[in-house]
Amino acid sequence: xxxFILVLLLVTILPxxxxxxxxxxxxxxxxxxxxxxxxxxxxxxxxxxxxxxxxQLTVESxxxxxxxxxxxxxxxxxxxxxxLFAELRSCxxxxxxxxxxxxxxxxxxxxxNRSGGLIGPPRMTFATAGVPADTRATYLNAINASxxxxxxxxxxxxxxxxxxxxxxxxxxxxxxDLGK
Numbered sequence: 001x002x003x004f005i006l007v008l009l010l011v012t013i014l015p016x017x018x019x020x021x022x023x024x025x026x027x028x029x030x031x032x033x034x035x036x037x038x039x040x041x042x043x044x045x046x047x048x049x050x051x052x053x054x055x056q057l058t059v060e061s062x063x064x065x066x067x068x069x070x071x072x073x074x075x076x077x078x079x080x081x082x083x084l085f086a087e088l089r090s091c092x093x094x095x096x097x098x099x100x101x102x103x104x105x106x107x108x109x110x111x112x113n114r115s116g117g118l119i120g121p122p123r124m125t126f127a128t129a130g131v132p133a134d135t136r137a138t139y140l141n142a143i144n145a146s147x148x149x150x151x152x153x154x155x156x157x158x159x160x161x162x163x164x165x166x167x168x169x170x171x172x173x174x175x176x177d178l179g180k
Contacts, residue, residue: 054109054167057085061094061174078116079156084163088170091150095142097178099135104128104174106139111167114160116153125169143172 063071073090074083094100107126111119122144127136155163 054169055081055084056169056171057088058171058173059089059092061092061172061176063089077154077156079159084153084159087150087153088147088168091146092172093142093146093149094172094174094176095138097176099138100174100176100178101128101131101135102174102176102178104131104135104139105171106136106143107169107171108140108143109167109169110147111165112153112163114155114157114164116155116160117151118147119165122147126171139172139174143170 060067070086071089072086074086076083078084078087105126105128106124108122109125110122113119124136124140127139
């Protein structure tokens with residue numbers, strides 16, 4: 001009886017493993033294919049945003065010509081992460097040039113509730129090294145004022161529920177030519 005089970009097992013396993021050896025190797029494992037169903041093998045969806053818990057965004061004071069479209073405020077309720085990022089980019093207004101510093105970078109982290117308001121005040125997580133405290137305070141005040149002018153954001157009900165409580169990290173880069 002055991003011999004019969006062993007032969008049956010070998011008959012079913014060997015052809016499957018031999019088939020695996022005959023398949024050509026892909027140059028790029030898990031190449032991009034449309035996700036058609038659970039039995040069609042692995043696929044990777046085209047997600048242009050970083051994976052992980054935090055939504056990350058960089059906002060420049062003067063966007064490049066290629067990125068100008070990303071800084072236009074959407075004319076509808078926010079329904080995607082791209083819409084949210086465009087809205088947050090369009091809100092930024094840097095401090096006046098006489099209080100600014102060329103090349104200054106500052107990052108803040110915050111979360112939004114389902115109705116588009118802040119859950120708590122934005123927390124500064126990074127500032128350019130060697131910058132005086134009053135310059136850091138000026139930029140943090142400009143960030144808070146820009147966010148306050150933009151809030152509450154108008155989400156669709158489904159997107160607001162999905163986004164509520166997720167951390168959002170924004171890196172602000174002052175790339176203006178201040179001529180100082």
